[in-house]
Amino acid sequence: MSQETTTVFPTGVTEPEYDLWGADVQIDPTGIFEDLDEQDRIWWDKAREFSLQHVRPTIHEYWDQANYPLHLLKVLGDADLLRDGQNPAGSTPMSTMAAGLVNMELHRADGSVGTIVGVQAGLAVRSILKCGSPEQIENYAVPMMRGELPGAFALTEPTHGSDSVGLETQATRVAGGYLINGEKKWIGNGSVGGITVVWARDEADNVRGFLVDQASPGYRGSTIENKLSLRAIWQAHIRMDDVFVPDAMVLPAAKSFKDTAGVLFATRLGVAWAAVGHATACYESAVQYAQQRIQFGRPLAATQIVQERLARMQSELATIQLLAVQSTKREMQGKLTGPAASLAKYTATRTARSIAANARDLLGGNGILTTNRVARHFADMEALHTYEGTETVQALIMGRAITGHSAFA
Secondary structure, eight states, rough: OOOOOOOOOOOOOOOOOOOSOTTTTOOOOOTTTTOOOHHHHHHHHHHHHIIIIIITTTTHHHHHHTOOOOTTHHHHHHOOOTTTOOOTTSSSOOOHHHHHHHHHHHHHHOOHHHHHHHHIIIIHHHHHHHOOOOIIIIIHHHHTTTTTSSSEOOOOBBSSSSTTGGGGEEEEEETTTTEEEEEEEEEEEETTTEEEEEEOOOSSSOOEEEEETSTTTTTTEOOOOSSSOOSOOOEEEEEEEEEEEGGBBTTOOOSSSSHHHHHHHHHHHHHHHHHHHHHHHHHHHHHHHHHHOEEETTTGGGGGHHHHHHHHHHHHHHHHHHHHHHHHHHHHHHHOOOHHHHHHHHHHHHHHHHHHHHHHHHTGGGOOOOOSSSHHHHHHHHHHHHHSSSSHHHHHHHHHHSSSOOOOO
């Protein structure tokens, strides 16, 4: 006859589950968001609802496995969130401020998901709306905004990152169109099927824009593996060998690098808002962890050094919130300069990086677990800090404005 036994575990062996997604954490210490336009707040709430419903439940699994939740593209389109402040005819108005708030909120949920919108709407759709024909807008930009067609933006090359103006991809005129030859790297959505906006030099050395179907013969998009950051979106190394692009797929108003730069300038503040989103996620996770984690018989939040850390993080978060809002107001007034946009990106990403590092450290060993949220944002901030112009490039743009001397090599 067997005798049932009861195993008694010592106190403290079972660690509690931590809820680190920001419920009841005050993330607006200066009240900067209290006077938002009601329509802007509706957009923000829509992005928040999307994040909690569609991102929170499974994103750490996609991130861990470097798997792309491409199905979210259509969900984002159905929610009308693939806009980035662009307002084609018949659309519900989305202001530049609303676009920033949406960008912030999606990156608050996850950097890869936020990057989907940045690539799809901020770069690919914007290129077509700014430089495309009415037919191209209807055939490609509109389906992209609906999430029905993946869109990529191919500017960066393996040997031309910060100096993207030096791009070497060639477009050679042939009967009925162009042949494209060259390579691009770090191209979000460049290997998932869809349309890639490719920037290349024609025979007159002008930078032109081309809509390239990824199913075209000669187009090879290889997903880049072994990434530390943005693991839940696929970025590609693209090789193009005599890829034929018909005249109907050439962007008529993309005739120089100035047109390319116009697209990039419009997205730079989006990077600052994205940094605010990452910083918000790390700050609120740190606050909640400090309240829930018991050490030495009391919550971490009851210790002086932890309170000092949280106060410092709150101060830094408030700083970049104010910077993002003020910069966006200037952009809406048509007064935002290139150096001012660089200042916003430079300051926001540096500061968010500091908040992420502090939060990761405050969580101790639990801070390196992707299921505890902070680790993903900590890693993703490294990519955000680099793309859309590295910290050094932004500093040189600012330095040129400060001193009147260009220090670019």
